Amino acid sequence: MVFTHELDRSRHPVGTRLWGICIGTWLMGAVAVCMVSPRTVAFTLPVLVIALILSHVLREGATFDAFPGVVRLSAAALTFGAFALLSSAWAEESLASLTAAGAAFAWLLVAIAGIALILTEPRHNEYHMAEGLWIGLMAGLAYLLVEILSEQAIKIFLYNALHVPKSWLRPPSAFTWAGGRVVAISPFDLTRSIAPVALLLWSALLCLRVTAPRNNAVLWGWLLYALAVAVIMVSEHETSKVAIVVASLVFMLSRWNATAAAWLLRIGWVTACLAVIPVALSLYRANLHTAPWLQLTAQHRIIIWNNTAEHALEAPVVGIGAGMMYQLDEEGAMSAQRKDNLPANAPHAHNVFLQTWFELGAMGAALLALFGLSLVEAIQRSARRIQPYGHATMAAAMCLTAASYGMWQAWFLAMFALAAICYTLAIRVNAPGA
Numbered sequence: 001m002v003f004t005h006e007l008d009r010s011r012h013p014v015g016t017r018l019w020g021i022c023i024g025t026w027l028m029g030a031v032a033v034c035m036v037s038p039r040t041v042a043f044t045l046p047v048l049v050i051a052l053i054l055s056h057v058l059r060e061g062a063t064f065d066a067f068p069g070v071v072r073l074s075a076a077a078l079t080f081g082a083f084a085l086l087s088s089a090w091a092e093e094s095l096a097s098l099t100a101a102g103a104a105f106a107w108l109l110v111a112i113a114g115i116a117l118i119l120t121e122p123r124h125n126e127y128h129m130a131e132g133l134w135i136g137l138m139a140g141l142a143y144l145l146v147e148i149l150s151e152q153a154i155k156i157f158l159y160n161a162l163h164v165p166k167s168w169l170r171p172p173s174a175f176t177w178a179g180g181r182v183v184a185i186s187p188f189d190l191t192r193s194i195a196p197v198a199l200l201l202w203s204a205l206l207c208l209r210v211t212a213p214r215n216n217a218v219l220w221g222w223l224l225y226a227l228a229v230a231v232i233m234v235s236e237h238e239t240s241k242v243a244i245v246v247a248s249l250v251f252m253l254s255r256w257n258a259t260a261a262a263w264l265l266r267i268g269w270v271t272a273c274l275a276v277i278p279v280a281l282s283l284y285r286a287n288l289h290t291a292p293w294l295q296l297t298a299q300h301r302i303i304i305w306n307n308t309a310e311h312a313l314e315a316p317v318v319g320i321g322a323g324m325m326y327q328l329d330e331e332g333a334m335s336a337q338r339k340d341n342l343p344a345n346a347p348h349a350h351n352v353f354l355q356t357w358f359e360l361g362a363m364g365a366a367l368l369a370l371f372g373l374s375l376v377e378a379i380q381r382s383a384r385r386i387q388p389y390g391h392a393t394m395a396a397a398m399c400l401t402a403a404s405y406g407m408w409q410a411w412f413l414a415m416f417a418l419a420a421i422c423y424t425l426a427i428r429v430n431a432p433g434a
Helices: 012-032 040-058 067-075 076-087 092-122 123-149 153-161 187-211 217-234 239-257 257-276 275-283 296-312 324-331 352-380 389-400 409-430
Strands: 174-180 181-183
Touching: 012 040, 012 123, 012 187, 012 409, 040 092, 040 187, 040 409, 067 076, 067 092, 067 257, 067 296, 076 092, 076 217, 076 239, 076 352, 123 187, 123 409, 153 181, 187 217, 187 239, 187 275, 187 409, 217 239, 239 257, 239 389, 257 275, 257 352, 257 389, 275 296, 275 352, 296 352, 324 352, 352 389, 389 409
Parallel strands: none
Antiparallel strands: 174 181
16 A cells, blocks of 8 residues: 655545555556566556546546547547558458457557546545556566566466466467476566566656655666666567667757757657658668677568568558458468578567558558657647656657567557556646645
């Protein structure tokens, strides 16, 4: 249970803060657990939003004034989601396409609802949620650091103690068995757990500004940042390493000149959306997929990106329909060719910008560009002292979408929805009067 030193306890006794305490505790657990098993966020986030709904409905005098404004700010995102739904009309497997786009649209609605509900919460409840965010992140990071340094001793112990069946553990190649017991787990098994760190870090640091123990925000902020960097750098998730470095540089640039940081993000996002195909083709034609100084996984990504870009040119205007890359992979169309002894197939492009071109074409890419620009504009509306944290979060998100997971994966979408809600919470507790 979390309690914040910022509250005037005479005006806000525990009884008036129960929902804030409960939601803050749930958020703390959700953030920590998503770094143990990231797929859990697809369950914990809807529960969080349901709790916010109950808090709103049961609170006397609560209004829905924030909802229209959030919907207006989300117009670009809703348009992109609507176009993804529409793409099922020309997809070869319409039902599969509609299912993928529909699930993504549902996560978008969850994010919008969560943001609007956070904006309606009283300040004393938001303090508890803010504490829950950074405490949960710190607990999750501590767990990850122990797991990485001990070669996942905690998981190995629990799997064996609970006699977890071999068939339950995925992917099978990540686990080494001997005598019916797990004896080793590949470090790659933790890569998904690392992904949320760079995305949630900046919101947690912003929350620490006003909820740090003994008002020592600087010390606690550096401790949290150092722990996050340490975990990411000793992990096997290369994309997160790029994300934390880029986000940190953007943060420093924004502290010096927020306008320059915003323009850098705008240019970077639009370039990633509209120029990703020639860039992907150029990387392969420059033979970077054979460069000895690149890791094997990076070489593999360049081959996948080239293969995806070539296929994207076959339907450049509206694409082949949301979620159809998975269908093509199952049918072998994407995996038919192998290049330079590395597989060219993948169920997704490991690049949201490329996958958008492939499945939604130039129209989808243009709408995605507008979506990103709307996010930057939303960040610019916040107070000057808050903007660096938003810019860093956006930079981390760009890196994770550029070289990470598939755009229709439920946990991946839920992770970004959670990040948006947490950033809104961080802005609220730092608002004037906080």
